Amino acid sequence: MKRFLCVIRKQHAGDESWCGLRLMLSSALRCLRPSTCTLALTRQLTYRRPHMGPVETTIQTKLTQALKPEHLEVINESHMHAVPAGSESHFRVLVVSPQFEGLSLLQRHRLVNETLKEELSTCVHALAIQAKTPQQWSSNPSLAKSPPCMGGSKHDNTMAEKLKAGRD
Amino acid sequence: MNNLIRSTARCLRSSAWQYRTAQTNGELLSGWARLMCSSSAVQKNLEEIVKKDKVVVFMKGTPAQPMCGFSNAVVQILRMHGVDSYAAYNVLDDQDIRQGIKTFSNWPTIPQVYFNGEFVGGCDILLQMHQSGDLVEELQKLGIRSALLDQEKESK
Numbered sequence: 596m597k598r599f600l601c602v603i604r605k606q607h608a609g610d611e612s613w614c615g616l617r618l619m620l621s622s623a624l625r626c627l628r629p630s631t632c633t634l635a636l637t638r639q640l641t642y643r644r645p646h647m648g649p650v651e652t653t654i655q656t657k658l659t660q661a662l663k664p665e666h667l668e669v670i671n672e673s674h675m676h677a678v679p680a681g682s683e684s685h686f687r688v689l690v691v692s693p694q695f696e697g698l699s700l701l702q703r704h705r706l707v708n709e710t711l712k713e714e715l716s717t718c719v720h721a722l723a724i725q726a727k728t729p730q731q732w733s734s735n736p737s738l739a740k741s742p743p744c745m746g747g748s749k750h751d752n753t754m755a756e757k758l759k760a761g762r763d
Numbered sequence: 764m765n766n767l768i769r770s771t772a773r774c775l776r777s778s779a780w781q782y783r784t785a786q787t788n789g790e791l792l793s794g795w796a797r798l799m800c801s802s803s804a805v806q807k808n809l810e811e812i813v814k815k816d817k818v819v820v821f822m823k824g825t826p827a828q829p830m831c832g833f834s835n836a837v838v839q840i841l842r843m844h845g846v847d848s849y850a851a852y853n854v855l856d857d858q859d860i861r862q863g864i865k866t867f868s869n870w871p872t873i874p875q876v877y878f879n880g881e882f883v884g885g886c887d888i889l890l891q892m893h894q895s896g897d898l899v900e901e902l903q904k905l906g907i908r909s910a911l912l913d914q915e916k917e918s919k
Contacts, residue, residue, distance in 0.1 A: 700888045708871055715871035721833065722872060724887050739890070742832035745824070 650683035650718055654711060658690055661710040665729050666691035668738060672723070676744040687723040687741055691732040700726070805863035813867075814880035817905045818849035821864045822874040826851050833886040834874040840893050844902060845910025878905055 647655070648671065655669045668689040673682040688707065695703045703726035708715060715722060723741050813819050818841070824830030826838045826849075841849065854861035854873050861873065868875055868882050876883040878901060883889065892898040899909040 700891055701882070701884050704884060704888060705869075712871075720872075723833070739887075742836045742886075744832050745830055745835055 648681075648683045650714060651686070654686060654688065654714060654719075657710050657714075658688065658707070662690055662692040662694050662706070664690050664692040666732060670738075672721075672741055675741065676721075678720075684718060684720040686719060686721070687725075687739075689725040689727075689738055691727050691729055693729055695726050695728045802863075805859045806867055809860070809863055809867045812850070812852070813877045813882075816850040817879055817907065818846055819877040820849060820851045820874060821854055821860070822851055823853065823855050825853055830855060831873070833872075836886045837874045837876060837889055840889055840898070843893070843911065844898060844907075845913075846902065846907060 651669055651671050655667065658664065658667055658669070666689070668687075670687045670689075671683055671685070672687050673685045674680070676682075676685045678684050690707060694706070698706070704724050707724050707726060708722070711719065711722065723739070725739055727735075820826075820834075820837055820841070822829060822831070822834035822837060824834055829835035829838050838851075841847075852860055852864075854864065864873075864875055865871055870882065870885065872885055874886055876885070876889055883892075883901070889898065892901065899911060902909050
């Protein structure tokens with residue numbers, strides 16, 4: 596890019612229009628450079644399907660109402676598992692809430708489980724939880740990754756029931 | 764409500780099988796009595812199981828062949844700390860244990876980890892304990908020296 600600019604500069608040496616062109620090119624480059632917020636937005640867009648299913652919507656609503664989170668991510672990870680396309684059986688949630696202050700990891704997870712009790716007893720087969728306080732989130736704003744599926748659902752004779760519950 | 768009906772139907776089916784067996788054997792215990800006995804028997808059994816060993820894991824599959832990514836993660840974390848000898852129960856082999864442990868722990872998912880009879884949590888909690896260094900401390904309380912401590916020593 597610098598070489599390109601030098602070539603243009605030589606061609607327009609002494610030309611006032613060179614300054615305007617340089618300004619234009621510099622601002623174009625700044626727009627193309629990725630920023631942290633753009634990456635975070637991209638991650639959200641990547642993991643959130645355009646159409647949120649009913650279970651995903653319910654999880655989002657219940658966690659928002661119960662825990663008043665400062666930041667919440669609900670990710671349907673069913674596509675990573677041995678279940679039919681379009682399933683809503685495996686989820687990952689990241690909840691950042693001041694309500695977690697002073698609570699142990701176990702207490703925080705129990706709070707989330709309690710909030711989603713109905714879903715966990717019917718259609719949701721797996722729920723990965725990250726429960727952070729706002730301070731913990733600001734010092735480490737990272738979403739954990741789920742381990743690769745090892746096909747457990749294929750050998751699970753209760754899955755059909757759970758998937759049916761999700762569809763109903 | 765539907766879940767209550769479904770789980771009751773499931774229990775009745777299993778108890779019906781036991782009742783038929785009882786009749787064949789000439790015993791006269793009612794299906795309902797057997798149902799109550801088997802459920803509380805499972806809970807009592809679990810109470811003994813979780814206290815029998817220092818580290819107890821309820822998982823899908825076995826440590827040698829896990830059948831779930833989250834269960835595998837628990838196995839790998841314990842292996843990293845040099846914990847190779849622990850009690851592992853494959854819930855896919857036994858639906859009574861599978862449902863029973865969820866009731867016993869009041870925890871809806873598998874895997875589940877117990878240290879000295881106390882419920883620790885699932886895969887997420889064990890992973891965070893490992894990342895924060897808390898797992899080394901907890902293992903020390905059980906009288907288990909984490910292999911990671913030896914690795915740190917060697918690297919120094």
